[in-house]
Amino acid sequence: MKLLVTGGAGYVGSVCARVMVDAGHDVTVVDNLSTGNRDAVPEGARFVEGDVSAVAEDVLADGDVDGVLHFAAQSLVGESVEAPEKYWYGNVVESLALLEAMRRTGTPRLVFSSTAATYGEPDAVPIVESSPTRPTNPYGATKLAIDHAISSYTVAHGLAAISLRYFNVAGAYAGAGENRRVETHLIPIVLQAALGHRDSVKIFGTDYHTDDGTAVRDYIHVHDLAQAHALALEAAVAGRHALYNLGSGAGFSVRQVIDTCREVTGIDIPVVEAPRRAGDPAVLIASSDKAIDELGWQPVKTALPTIVTDAWEYIRALGDRAHSATA
Ligand code: UFG
Numbered sequence: 001m002k003l004l005v006t007g008g009a010g011y012v013g014s015v016c017a018r019v020m021v022d023a024g025h026d027v028t029v030v031d032n033l034s035t036g037n038r039d040a041v042p043e044g045a046r047f048v049e050g051d052v053s054a055v056a057e058d059v060l061a062d063g064d065v066d067g068v069l070h071f072a073a074q075s076l077v078g079e080s081v082e083a084p085e086k087y088w089y090g091n092v093v094e095s096l097a098l099l100e101a102m103r104r105t106g107t108p109r110l111v112f113s114s115t116a117a118t119y120g121e122p123d124a125v126p127i128v129e130s131s132p133t134r135p136t137n138p139y140g141a142t143k144l145a146i147d148h149a150i151s152s153y154t155v156a157h158g159l160a161a162i163s164l165r166y167f168n169v170a171g172a173y174a175g176a177g178e179n180r181r182v183e184t185h186l187i188p189i190v191l192q193a194a195l196g197h198r199d200s201v202k203i204f205g206t207d208y209h210t211d212d213g214t215a216v217r218d219y220i221h222v223h224d225l226a227q228a229h230a231l232a233l234e235a236a237v238a239g240r241h242a243l244y245n246l247g248s249g250a251g252f253s254v255r256q257v258i259d260t261c262r263e264v265t266g267i268d269i270p271v272v273e274a275p276r277r278a279g280d281p282a283v284l285i286a287s288s289d290k291a292i293d294e295l296g297w298q299p300v301k302t303a304l305p306t307i308v309t310d311a312w313e314y315i316r317a318l319g320d321r322a323h324s325a326t327a
Contacts (some may be wrong), residue, residue, distance in 0.1 A: 247286025
């Protein structure tokens with residue numbers, strides 16, 4: 001297929017772009033490099049620098065693009081609480097521009113990076129796709145708004161669309177991993193501390209109603225996630241918007257993640273207890289049964305130590321090139 005990958009210089013987008021190139025697809029990456037790295041764009045993909053709203057329509061107008069994988073987004077929960085405007089413009093307005101570009105150029109297929117953050121604080125876990133959507137932060141609210149916009153485009157304009165609701169993505173694949181200029185995600189932060197790039201790791205919140213008082217998340221390997229995108233591209237049906245959760249179905253607390261990182265690295269990583277981070281739900285665990293049943297998705301690297309081991313190998317190989325700034 002001929003594919004446009006927005007955000008293909010970012011962490012998840014670059015791994016997916018690589019998997020698509022390796023599968024023989026013709027890939028053009030669009031990225032404004034606001035958070036992504038030019039070096040992360042895989043060899044074999046064309047690269048166009050710019051905002052989606054500025055350049056995507058030109059790429060699509062060049063003709064015969066079969067599908068768009070839309071990763072480009074602002075994606076930090078904490079930042080979205082402090083600067084919601086960045087999320088409403090950067091996520092919703094940019095995605096509406098993409099939908100319009102697709103409509104005007106007759107581009108038939110969309111796979112969208114949605115998120116577990118659309119659900120907010122769940123009444124029950126594991127979360128299924130029909131669970132209520134009550135986001136607890138602007139990040140989740142903007143992704144949910146885009147999901148609604150996509151649904152209406154499928155009905156009105158015959159778009160074939162699939163939204164993939166990621167839980168906590170981690171790990172690395174073929175030399176591509178998490179190396180953001182400003183890092184806020186738990187696993188890379190803990191591994192940066194193991195590498196000696198930080199003095200300690202802050203545990204945000206020790207008074208949650210969980211077994212050890214820290215927040216619980218469902219971690220999914222970035223390569224398993226990429227495989228789901230390949231399946232979604234094939235499965236998208238004109239006039240239909242399907243949604244799928246992608247997680248491993250197991251929850252790990254912040255303390256458990258830190259302990260796993262200690263075991264994998266053999267390093268006693270120092271921690272500091274800190275207040276809760278605004279916008280963080282207590283527990284997010286996915287049911288991915290729908291993706292397994294309907295897309296034929298078969299996640300392979302589901303064990304947390306495997307995910308952490310891949311992330312650790314990646315970050316260790318980076319050495320001094322590993323960023324370590326905190327938001
Ligand atoms: N955490 C810490 N210390 C840190 C960093 C994080 O205690 O230094 C905690 C957070 O407070 C949270 C957990 O670790 O409880 C996971 O935090 P991350 O920042 O790694 O990930 P989030 O759960 O906030 O968000 C991620 C993605 C979102 C996605 C969400 C779905 O960034 O896009 O997972 O679960 F929506």
